[in-house]
Amino acid sequence: MKYTPKLIPEGINVTPQPPLIDFGYLIVTIVLISALIFFSLGWIAEWLAIKISAATESKIGQILISSTMPALSSSVLLADPRLDYLQENLLPTLAGETQPPLTVHLLDDDMINAAILPGGHILVWTGLLKAVQSENELAFVLAHEVAHFKHRDPLRMLGRSLVMLSLLTVLGTGVNQEMAGLPSLVSQTGELIGLQYSRQQEQAADEEALSNVIQHYGHGGQALDFFKRLAEQEPQRGRELTISRYFSTHPPTIERLAQLAQLAKVRGWTMTGAITPLPRW
Amino acid sequence: MGSFLEILIFLGLLALGYFAGHYFERKHYKSIRLRESQTLHIPLITVGAKPPWPNAKEAKLFIGGVVISTDYFKTISAGLRNLVGGRVMAYETLLDRGRREALLRMKEQAIEWGATQILNVRLETASIWGAEGKQSVGSVEVIAYGTGIKE
Numbered sequence: 001m002k003y004t005p006k007l008i009p010e011g012i013n014v015t016p017q018p019p020l021i022d023f024g025y026l027i028v029t030i031v032l033i034s035a036l037i038f039f040s041l042g043w044i045a046e047w048l049a050i051k052i053s054a055a056t057e058s059k060i061g062q063i064l065i066s067s068t069m070p071a072l073s074s075s076v077l078l079a080d081p082r083l084d085y086l087q088e089n090l091l092p093t094l095a096g097e098t099q100p101p102l103t104v105h106l107l108d109d110d111m112i113n114a115a116i117l118p119g120g121h122i123l124v125w126t127g128l129l130k131a132v133q134s135e136n137e138l139a140f141v142l143a144h145e146v147a148h149f150k151h152r153d154p155l156r157m158l159g160r161s162l163v164m165l166s167l168l169t170v171l172g173t174g175v176n177q178e179m180a181g182l183p184s185l186v187s188q189t190g191e192l193i194g195l196q197y198s199r200q201q202e203q204a205a206d207e208e209a210l211s212n213v214i215q216h217y218g219h220g221g222q223a224l225d226f227f228k229r230l231a232e233q234e235p236q237r238g239r240e241l242t243i244s245r246y247f248s249t250h251p252p253t254i255e256r257l258a259q260l261a262q263l264a265k266v267r268g269w270t271m272t273g274a275i276t277p278l279p280r281w
Numbered sequence: 282m283g284s285f286l287e288i289l290i291f292l293g294l295l296a297l298g299y300f301a302g303h304y305f306e307r308k309h310y311k312s313i314r315l316r317e318s319q320t321l322h323i324p325l326i327t328v329g330a331k332p333p334w335p336n337a338k339e340a341k342l343f344i345g346g347v348v349i350s351t352d353y354f355k356t357i358s359a360g361l362r363n364l365v366g367g368r369v370m371a372y373e374t375l376l377d378r379g380r381r382e383a384l385l386r387m388k389e390q391a392i393e394w395g396a397t398q399i400l401n402v403r404l405e406t407a408s409i410w411g412a413e414g415k416q417s418v419g420s421v422e423v424i425a426y427g428t429g430i431k432e
Contacts, residue, residue, distance in 0.1 A: 005321040026361040
């Protein structure tokens with residue numbers, strides 16, 4: 001047999017397609033599919049989470065608080081007149097009887113913030129108590145957290161974070177070592193989405209809080225003064241670390257104030273009245 | 282801030298992988314095509330012992346081996362492909378270059394020795410991984426071997 005030299009044609013073992021097109025196709029597909037999975041699972045998780053009974057919520061709260069508290073234990077104030085005042089005086093007037101009952105945890109730190117965990121555990125930082133100038137102001141912040149509790153927002157958030165966590169675990173272990181750069185990227189975007197209540201949840205909590213405060217004091221005067229002061233400091237949020245903490249977990253204050261003012265107008269609420277001073281402590 | 286920096290580094294590595302990888306690949310293919318046309322006159326035959334052998338005066342084993350590394354862009358691209366499945370196009374050029382380069386290295390040694398034909402040519406592939414850890418880099422080794430003969 002005669003050997004005839006011949007070059008093998010190109011494009012047989014290598015797909016003639018630019019690598020960037022392949023990459024773009026992959027990125028778009030994966031982002032779309034993961035977004036779809038994340039949102040549908042998150043929605044299902046929320047739907048299931050709000051069906052949890054008060055007793056189970058209380059148990060979940062116990063587990064959460066016992067795992068969170070050791071990290072904060074140095075700053076937890078157990079016997080403090082401010083804690084008694086919040087737990088015995090202010091909270092019952094705003095929330096009444098709830099299932100599970102609400103518990104205030106006072107944390108000795110200059111951070112100006114308040115938060116609610118599942119199971120009715122309200123965290124209040126002493127920084128907030130120093131920053132508010134009347135009981136009306138404090139009542140509104142507290143009523144806001146109580147409203148989150150009544151709407152079962154902490155449970156919804158818990159459901160959503162569980163989905164996030166399980167998806168990340170699947171991605172972290174299911175994907176092999178080559179993907180080293182990606183999981184951290186995914187988890188960081190995850191943190192941004194997972195740790196905030198939605199605008200709608202915040203707005204609903206604000207509205208209920210204001211109506212609650214007005215029911216209690218007969219007017220909405222001074223209730224929003226704390227936020228008005230925050231709004232003035234808002235442009236310099238980068239510099240004021242203790243204050244910026246509140247913004248990192250809540251939407252822009254100016255918008256919230258505008259929405260509340262609008263609501264008060266529509267409902268015909270009285271937005272001025274006598275100030276209720278804070279007790280001396 | 283930390284996460285922003287991390288994303289920036291990730292994109293930087295991706296761009297580095299894409300542009301550097303692309304440049305070296307083009308350069309390699311240019312060299313492969315040139316050398317392939319230069320060594321075309323020597324037949325490579327894959328048949329083994331069954332058919333009658335050519336009348337060989339001398340025979341010698343020739344081995345051509347090459348290790349080629351993936352770049353960051355290809356690695357990420359293939360990693361994404363791992364999630365959805367399908368043809369891993371990113372690695373096709375890598376293996377194609379490996380096979381052709383290994384064959385060329387074997388052939389060039391045989392030509393230097395004075396071979397007229399190379400019989401029973403075989404190709405083998407092995408993957409080489411860096412240390413077990415997060416940032417391991419994937420490389421592929423391709424070996425071509427065959428028996429060069431002088432007629």
